[in-house]
Amino acid sequence: MINGEKLTVSASPHFRAKSSTRKIMLDVIIALVPALIASTVIFGLRALMITCVSVITCVLFEYVFRKLSKKSTTIGDLSAVVTGILLAFNLPSTIPVWMVILGDMFAIIIVKQFFGGIGQNFVNPAIAGRIFMLLSFSGRMSSWSEPCSGFMNLGGADAISGATPLVEESENLPSLIDMLLGIRGGCLGETCIIALLIGGIYLLFRKVITPVIPLSFICTVAVVMLIKGRGDFTFVAYQLMSGGLILGAIFMATDYATSPITFKGKIIFGIGCGLITCLIRLFGSLPEGVSYSIILMNILSPLIERATTPKPFGTVKEKKTKEAAKA
Amino acid sequence: MAENKKSLRYEFTKGIIKENPVLRLVLGTCPTLATSVSVTNSIGMGIAATIVLICSNIVISALRKVIPSKIRIPAYIVVIASFVTIVQMLVKAFVPALDDALGVYLPLIVVNCIILGRAEAFAGKNSVFASALDGLGMGIGFTFALIVMATVREILGSGTFLDGIDSLTKLFGVTSFTGFHIFSQPIGLMTMAPGGFLVFGLVMALANKVAEGKGKPKAELKGCAACPMAHSCALIDTDASCDNSGRESETE
Numbered sequence: 001m002i003n004g005e006k007l008t009v010s011a012s013p014h015f016r017a018k019s020s021t022r023k024i025m026l027d028v029i030i031a032l033v034p035a036l037i038a039s040t041v042i043f044g045l046r047a048l049m050i051t052c053v054s055v056i057t058c059v060l061f062e063y064v065f066r067k068l069s070k071k072s073t074t075i076g077d078l079s080a081v082v083t084g085i086l087l088a089f090n091l092p093s094t095i096p097v098w099m100v101i102l103g104d105m106f107a108i109i110i111v112k113q114f115f116g117g118i119g120q121n122f123v124n125p126a127i128a129g130r131i132f133m134l135l136s137f138s139g140r141m142s143s144w145s146e147p148c149s150g151f152m153n154l155g156g157a158d159a160i161s162g163a164t165p166l167v168e169e170s171e172n173l174p175s176l177i178d179m180l181l182g183i184r185g186g187c188l189g190e191t192c193i194i195a196l197l198i199g200g201i202y203l204l205f206r207k208v209i210t211p212v213i214p215l216s217f218i219c220t221v222a223v224v225m226l227i228k229g230r231g232d233f234t235f236v237a238y239q240l241m242s243g244g245l246i247l248g249a250i251f252m253a254t255d256y257a258t259s260p261i262t263f264k265g266k267i268i269f270g271i272g273c274g275l276i277t278c279l280i281r282l283f284g285s286l287p288e289g290v291s292y293s294i295i296l297m298n299i300l301s302p303l304i305e306r307a308t309t310p311k312p313f314g315t316v317k318e319k320k321t322k323e324a325a326k327a
Numbered sequence: 328m329a330e331n332k333k334s335l336r337y338e339f340t341k342g343i344i345k346e347n348p349v350l351r352l353v354l355g356t357c358p359t360l361a362t363s364v365s366v367t368n369s370i371g372m373g374i375a376a377t378i379v380l381i382c383s384n385i386v387i388s389a390l391r392k393v394i395p396s397k398i399r400i401p402a403y404i405v406v407i408a409s410f411v412t413i414v415q416m417l418v419k420a421f422v423p424a425l426d427d428a429l430g431v432y433l434p435l436i437v438v439n440c441i442i443l444g445r446a447e448a449f450a451g452k453n454s455v456f457a458s459a460l461d462g463l464g465m466g467i468g469f470t471f472a473l474i475v476m477a478t479v480r481e482i483l484g485s486g487t488f489l490d491g492i493d494s495l496t497k498l499f500g501v502t503s504f505t506g507f508h509i510f511s512q513p514i515g516l517m518t519m520a521p522g523g524f525l526v527f528g529l530v531m532a533l534a535n536k537v538a539e540g541k542g543k544p545k546a547e548l549k550g551c552a553a554c555p556m557a558h559s560c561a562l563i564d565t566d567a568s569c570d571n572s573g574r575e576s577e578t579e
Contacts (some may be wrong), residue, residue, distance in 0.1 A: 136513075
């Protein structure tokens with residue numbers, strides 16, 4: 001041990017597990033696979049194609065930007081792949097491919113790389129990309145294709161537009177079982193609740209995410225909707241399973257770079273997301289509020305962190321002695 | 328004040344890139360974001376603001392020894408407001424379409440901080456001729472920044488270029504050209520406020536690169552010296568800790 005070469009001195013925390021960005025991102029990708037399979041079954045091969053296009057362009061934009069700005073290449077950490085999948089999951093399957101590429105460009109170059117790359121982005125790139133596309137191409141972004149309308153349909157031009165259950169008249173609602181399985185109109189990845197929950201449980205099991213943010217997010221929505229529906233649990237179930245709530249709560253609100261790290265902060269973050277989602281769904285002119293709620297809370301998370309920073313041991317005592325000295 | 332040929336040329340050219348009012352001094356942000364949706368509006372806004380800027384700079388500079396310093400701001404506003412009223416009446420009479428498009432932003436030139444800023448920072452201290460050149464340079468810089476931003480925003484956000492330009496060119500008897508229509512599926516975000524801020528930030532970064540790329544590295548400049556307004560700022564003269572010896576232009 002006296003031999004200096006063998007003695008490794010490093011600052012805490014001392015990880016024994018070989019945790020790295022690449023491993024975490026790989027876990028997230030594995031967790032997203034069930035939802036990807038479900039979306040391919042529900043919306044046909046075009047869903048898979050959109051996801052592949054999105055992933056490839058995200059990685060390509062990241063690589064090209066890092067090369068052009070003469071920085072180290074970061075495509076190996078797989079974060080661009082995750083962004084690509086998540087952005088594609090937030091799009092309807094009828095979306096034209098060039099719009100997907102534009103959304104990827106916005107997410108990777110403007111939101112992520114202009115702010116310094118992975119870990120420096122102030123909002124989740126995939127959500128920012130979705131909101132960019134929602135504001136720019138609102139018509140195309142809300143024309144859902146009918147589920148199971150054709151497995152081999154790659155063109156997407158003859159897709160029928162059907163409303164998402166959030167805006168549909170109550171008599172046309174799909175059954176709760178269909179909602180759970182994802183047989184409804186909607187974005188690629190958000191419809192199949194079971195697949196998303198499987199992914200979420202895998203992430204919890206692998207300790208990639210903690211359950212604090214998803215639970216406080218979903219519970220807040222459930223409570224507000226229960227009050228709004230005057231105790232009608234069917235209404236609550238529809239609200240929880242429609243839109244991108246589960247996808248957003250599990251995969252996007254838990255993004256490390258853009259959510260608070262303290263326990264209290266995570267609860268505030270989740271409740272804030274839930275409240276904004278409910279406000280937009282119930283009182284706003286938009287049918288869906290999950291992406292806006294997450295992006296707004298992303299922007300607030302530095303403030304939340306500052307407010308919930310735990311006091312180091314002994315700080316209070318020091319203050320008291322100072323006051324005593326003044327007196 | 329020693330006014331040789333070189334410093335006069337500097338007063339004119341500094342406003343275009345080096346001290347561009349919008350991109351480097353970050354003045355007049357509100358009209359910039361609001362009117363850079365279309366190139367036609369930008370040209371109209373730029374010309375209107377430039378005329379007001381030159382005229383108010385000349386008058387304020389001529390009156391700089393008469394105006395008591397304690398009430399100089401109200402006095403400046405009265406001068407600026409007179410010229411804005413004249414310009415607004417002219418626009419209403421000759422280019423009513425532009426008046427509709429610019430809406431409230433045309434009378435708001437009165438409180439445009441570029442014009443008030445140049446009156447305070449330059450015209451109130453310098454000779455009439457130098458102030459006129461400063462106003463012209465700053466006005467061209469403002470128009471240039473507006474047109475650059477509007478080009479990006481109009482092409483991407485509306486799919487057109489120079490749309491509605493005939494409302495301006497018909498003053499010269501040309502009405503046949505009404506702009507290009509490039510594509511039909513535009514990126515709507517670019518015409519909204521977020522798109523404006525986005526393009527503003529990107530163009531600003533580009534202007535910083537152009538203005539500072541050749542000079543000394545930014546790390547050497549600290550505090551007041553890093554500000555593009557450093558040489559005309561009142562703080563510099565009193566604060567000994569700020570170093571402006573590197574500036575060559577102004578010698579009392």
